[in-house]
Amino acid sequence: MTETMNNKAASVSFRNVTKVYGKDVVAVDNIDLEIEPGKLVTLLGPSGCGKTTTLRMIAGLEMSTKGSITIGGVDVTRLPATDRDVSMVFQSYALFPHMTVIENVSYGLKFSGHPKSDIRNAALEGLGLVGLADFADRLPSELSGGQQQRVAVARALVLKPQVLLFDEPLSNLDAKLRRQVREEIREIQQNLGLTVVYVTHDQEEALAVSDTIVVMRNAGIAQIGTPRELYDAPADRFVADFIGEANLVECAITSVEGDTAEVDIAGYRYRLDTRGLDVGPATMAVRPGRIVLNRDAAGDGLEVTVSKATYVGSRMEYTLATPVGELFAVMDDVYDPLDVGQVVQLQFADIGPVLLPEA
Incomplete structure (x- = not known):
């Protein structure tokens, strides 16, 4: 041009x-x-x-x-x-x-x-x-x-x-x-x-x-x-929810080592950047595409139930009933979708949730 x-x-x-x-x-x-x-x-x-x-x-x-x-x-x-x-x-x-x-x-x-x-x-x-x-x-x-x-x-x-x-x-x-x-x-x-x-x-x-x-x-x-x-x-x-979709999940920071925090989400442990936070209650933002759903419900994730499954062409959208409230997830596999009522294990991707700094 x-x-x-x-x-x-x-x-x-x-x-x-x-x-x-x-x-x-x-x-x-x-x-x-x-x-x-x-x-x-x-x-x-x-x-x-x-x-x-x-x-x-x-x-x-x-x-x-x-x-x-x-x-x-x-x-x-x-x-x-x-x-x-x-x-x-x-x-x-x-x-x-x-x-x-x-x-x-x-x-x-x-x-x-x-x-x-x-x-x-x-x-x-x-x-x-x-x-x-x-x-x-x-x-x-x-x-x-x-x-x-x-x-x-x-x-x-x-x-x-x-x-x-x-x-x-x-x-x-x-x-x-x-x-x-x-x-x-x-x-x-x-x-x-x-x-x-x-x-x-x-x-x-x-x-x-x-x-x-x-x-x-x-x-x-x-x-x-x-x-x-x-x-x-x-x-x-506000920014987490406004820039794309985000699940806001309440959690507890159980320990901090340097810039890394370990959080507990209803028994599921996950490590991520502290973003300046210390031990205590906290909130994470989790993008729907950074939730991993495994059909094998055994493991160290959260056991969740698929309450809604929606086909939108290029992906599947799932609403999940979880111990920390309703979560929204998306998956690219449209050919072998999860069924409503199916119990699966939820984990977070390696590049997954982020802690939200205190306002």
Whole structure:
């Protein structure tokens, strides 16, 4: 893929940023955030957590109540959106229905003072980046939802912004198309070295596209890390439960040697990283795919009963009745599934549960 449209990727920095609506509605509460140039950073969280407000403050569509925001080392805290050198791809695409695809992509460039021929060439290059060079003369109504989204991306790219913003860009697409378009967005971002800030509430989407994920909760930041860091070492119950599915299991730490703890789960002993915890009651997060179920119920695991078995095509999903409560597990073997009522032995994989640090 061509790199001739490589932009001047910039860092984004938040320092003690707060956004308050009215007298007492705190949308973003005193956050600090560093976004490196050329990285795709996703703001992830449930509705009302502050992620979209944070994105809009980068864009200049909202002004912070307190704190400072810099882009490329320049303080933009009080600059209007038109002076920030950022572009946003909206959830609704915001295409002009009466304009052709190339006219939509060219729209922002018309005010740049460049010759018409240069504008057309830049627009065609942008369409080429998103695989739509042959659709230049079509109207938006003649395109699929995924194609319309790519037109919106091309329109943002041709402006060569320092930072490219995405606000829930895939929410209007079906599941298969979401996967395709997110892969295309990630490929473009990596090939062009773009700084991208991406907002979504979809955990799988965030895990798939991000260099870094910022998990937000209650107007603040719950945890920042790579997708693998957040999945394998969540900071607390909220992150564990929000980033993919997790079973939260009560246990007891019976001994600690260095950085290794031995825990007791209803008689089943397992060793894992202490994560700063000491002997006493604790909680583990266990991913469904890291539970091992053996048909031979004898051994040193937990004896459990299969209470539900569901075939979902690529895997089996099991609900298990256990001495520590109901647990959810998945297995790839769809050809010889476990039966409801079957008693099996539950163990954890070598890379299995993690202890959750105390809040």
